[in-house]
Amino acid sequence: MTTTPDPLKPNLAETTGPHVQVVETEAAVERRSKEAYFTASQGQLIWARFKKQRSAMIAACVLAFLILSGIFAPFLSPYDPTIAGKNDDYLNGAPQIPMFCDSNGCSLRPFVHGVERERSLATNFRWVTTINEDERNYVYFFVEGWEYKLFGFIPMDTHLFGTQEGFVHVFGTDASGKDIFSRTFHAIWTSLQVGTIGVFIAFVLALVIGGVSGYYGGWIDSVLQMITDAVRTVPAIPLFMAVAAFMPPEMTAEQRFFYISLILGLIGWPTLARRVRTHLLTERNQEYVLAAQLCGASSGHVIRRHLLPSFTSYIIVDLVISFPYMVLSETALSFIGLGLKDPVNSLGVMLQNVTSADVLLNYQWYFIPVIFFIALVMAFVFVGDGLRDAADPYSDANK
Amino acid sequence: MLNFARFVLTRAVLAMITLIIVSLVVFSLMELVPGDCAERYLAFKNTQGSGISVADIENERVRLGLDRPFLERWGKWIVGAFQGEFGDSCILRVNIAQLLGDKFWISLGLCLASLMLAYAIAVPVGIIAAASHNAVLNNSLRLFSYLGLAMPNFLLALMIMLFSTVYFGDTLTGLFSAEFRDADWSWARVMDLLSNAWLPIFILGWSATAFALQTVRALMSDEIGKLYVTAAEARGVHGRKLLWNYPARHALGPIVNSLGFDLNRIFNELPIVALILTLTEAGALLIEALARSNDQQLAGAIIFLLTASIVTLNFLTDVMLAVLDPRVRKSIVR
Numbered sequence A: 001m002t003t004t005p006d007p008l009k010p011n012l013a014e015t016t017g018p019h020v021q022v023v024e025t026e027a028a029v030e031r032r033s034k035e036a037y038f039t040a041s042q043g044q045l046i047w048a049r050f051k052k053q054r055s056a057m058i059a060a061c062v063l064a065f066l067i068l069s070g071i072f073a074p075f076l077s078p079y080d081p082t083i084a085g086k087n088d089d090y091l092n093g094a095p096q097i098p099m100f101c102d103s104n105g106c107s108l109r110p111f112v113h114g115v116e117r118e119r120s121l122a123t124n125f126r127w128v129t130t131i132n133e134d135e136r137n138y139v140y141f142f143v144e145g146w147e148y149k150l151f152g153f154i155p156m157d158t159h160l161f162g163t164q165e166g167f168v169h170v171f172g173t174d175a176s177g178k179d180i181f182s183r184t185f186h187a188i189w190t191s192l193q194v195g196t197i198g199v200f201i202a203f204v205l206a207l208v209i210g211g212v213s214g215y216y217g218g219w220i221d222s223v224l225q226m227i228t229d230a231v232r233t234v235p236a237i238p239l240f241m242a243v244a245a246f247m248p249p250e251m252t253a254e255q256r257f258f259y260i261s262l263i264l265g266l267i268g269w270p271t272l273a274r275r276v277r278t279h280l281l282t283e284r285n286q287e288y289v290l291a292a293q294l295c296g297a298s299s300g301h302v303i304r305r306h307l308l309p310s311f312t313s314y315i316i317v318d319l320v321i322s323f324p325y326m327v328l329s330e331t332a333l334s335f336i337g338l339g340l341k342d343p344v345n346s347l348g349v350m351l352q353n354v355t356s357a358d359v360l361l362n363y364q365w366y367f368i369p370v371i372f373f374i375a376l377v378m379a380f381v382f383v384g385d386g387l388r389d390a391a392d393p394y395s396d397a398n399k
Numbered sequence B: 001m002l003n004f005a006r007f008v009l010t011r012a013v014l015a016m017i018t019l020i021i022v023s024l025v026v027f028s029l030m031e032l033v034p035g036d037c038a039e040r041y042l043a044f045k046n047t048q049g050s051g052i053s054v055a056d057i058e059n060e061r062v063r064l065g066l067d068r069p070f071l072e073r074w075g076k077w078i079v080g081a082f083q084g085e086f087g088d089s090c091i092l093r094v095n096i097a098q099l100l101g102d103k104f105w106i107s108l109g110l111c112l113a114s115l116m117l118a119y120a121i122a123v124p125v126g127i128i129a130a131a132s133h134n135a136v137l138n139n140s141l142r143l144f145s146y147l148g149l150a151m152p153n154f155l156l157a158l159m160i161m162l163f164s165t166v167y168f169g170d171t172l173t174g175l176f177s178a179e180f181r182d183a184d185w186s187w188a189r190v191m192d193l194l195s196n197a198w199l200p201i202f203i204l205g206w207s208a209t210a211f212a213l214q215t216v217r218a219l220m221s222d223e224i225g226k227l228y229v230t231a232a233e234a235r236g237v238h239g240r241k242l243l244w245n246y247p248a249r250h251a252l253g254p255i256v257n258s259l260g261f262d263l264n265r266i267f268n269e270l271p272i273v274a275l276i277l278t279l280t281e282a283g284a285l286l287i288e289a290l291a292r293s294n295d296q297q298l299a300g301a302i303i304f305l306l307t308a309s310i311v312t313l314n315f316l317t318d319v320m321l322a323v324l325d326p327r328v329r330k331s332i333v334r
Helices: A012-016 A026-039 A042-052 A054-071 A180-216 A218-233 A236-244 A253-284 A287-294 A299-335 A347-351 A357-362 A364-391 B002-032 B037-047 B054-064 B070-082 B096-131 B135-150 B153-167 B187-224 B227-234 B239-245 B247-257 B259-276 B282-292 B296-324 B326-332
Strands: A099-102 A105-118 A128-150 A154-163
Touching: A042 A054, A042 A364, A054 A180, A054 A364, A180 A218, A180 A253, A180 A299, A180 A347, A180 A364, A218 A253, A218 B002, A218 B296, A236 A253, A236 A299, A236 B002, A236 B259, A236 B282, A236 B296, A253 A299, A287 A299, A299 A347, A299 A364, A347 A364, A357 A364, A357 B153, A364 B135, A364 B153, B002 B070, B002 B296, B037 B054, B096 B135, B096 B187, B096 B247, B096 B259, B096 B282, B096 B296, B135 B187, B153 B187, B153 B259, B187 B247, B187 B259, B227 B239, B239 B247, B247 B259, B247 B296, B259 B282, B259 B296, B282 B296, B296 B326
Parallel strands: none
Antiparallel strands: A099 A105, A105 A128, A128 A154
């Protein structure tokens, strides 16, 4: 007797018989999952393996959260992160935690106390900031504040939270009264942008140089490898510093930003180029490529259908892994004053003045953004690592 | 033996070629700086009140040899560089070799000490971690390794400073106590250096340790799973002897090979850590030269020297590996 096999449930007919309603025996379920495994695309396989790694999944969530908060930075920040949004009454101000109760009683809506800065005979003619316990600045959600352009083109002036009167500084303020909370999120966005541009430039260079090297082989490969190795030997950050030092000082902040990203990309390519070359060289000599060639596949077909798919996942992983290095290099450069400058916000810019004893002793909230940056870099590293394990088809066999 | 000599010679030539390419990169960078030495010299004179003309600058260029073609000047620079002679700094008007003096050796010493510290920690801990199946130990090591990457050394230095100022009231900075800063070398000065140097050494070694740990652990876990280890175990070798004599010896090669890149990583952090901890050595001079005075001669010399020490270390590890590892030795002495 012949049965017409259902394309969606092959082999089930044999295990359960033609007249029986489909009963999912354990064997059938297992077989089906195997079936799904063998017919799944590479993307599905990587995703399935990635999902199994708890630490990588947590990191991916953290990363998604940070990226989103970077994209929506202007919406999240109650104040303009540049000098335009400074609070003149609260310089080097400590973080203000919104509270519900004070000595005057409680309220359902959280509030912070108002501050006043005065210089008079009573304060010995020094600027002294006092907290006015009687003034309550209530914190509201979705308040109107400074104007910005969401995604760069939607003009808006609504912010997640803020006060009607006075200011609220959740992470405190810096020496010129700028809100550290607002600056932190803008800095995350800057770092993501610098990293993306830098990685992209490095990637294009690496693809061209590594591709030529791996494709032609022979003496071209030897010469290119020698140059790549020589560039790789030079310590990167001193080299970054040397290149960055030549920026004309009259550059605007935006020009500096692109110049720094360009430098990061121009110096960051050797490691990636080497990986591209190695991938190309090993994959080119694989048996499945030989098999395809023996079956009469054209070289175009081999490259499109066999080499590229074997390759893209690794390259994406490499890009994710090299991303935090770009971010950290930018931070280091800006920190020593050779990278970005005010009014562009980045972690390095924010940390520029923290080595002074004054800050170390009195204004420790300058260090709050560091936590976010460690989280950002850690998330990238964990996700990159998880992706690498997931993209490696033999990672299961090793465990 | 003859083969071995030939191997060493080839490696030396390769190292030389690398250095020459590097010197070309560094020298071209120096040339890219807007303004040259002649202008700097005369700009100084200008501030002293004497007027200068374009002809003066041209004369100064001829005097300094800046009118020669690029390749000729590069050739001259590289020949000098290999003799440890880098000419004069245009800004500070001092001989660079004299200016760097033992500052460079102090930096190199600090970096090598951190490298040793990194491997002194990483090799035993990495081997133990790979051999044991303790999930807590392995996961905490993994976290530590990632932290080593995510928290760059300069942030660590900042954090340590933050805590030491808050809790001890001391920033723990500097390399020498005040009375030894400009003294001649003596036993007391060396001891003073050592008593201050532990913090920079620890901070510089921090991320290198994290990386080395990961390398050692990965290499060891690869080797431990292999059949020859199981075979040795079946023959009755066990415990520490099994670990050290079988997988550890195989993992040794790649570890020795990675030394050069770890030194590179440490050099990366050197200038910034030097800035934070106010160390007075070559890293700080580099920042000074680049960020403050735009002194391309000095900066080029320092970058070249740093790279030269990495290339030298790579060369030494190659030779060392050929001596230590019978497989490499066999492949040379065919």
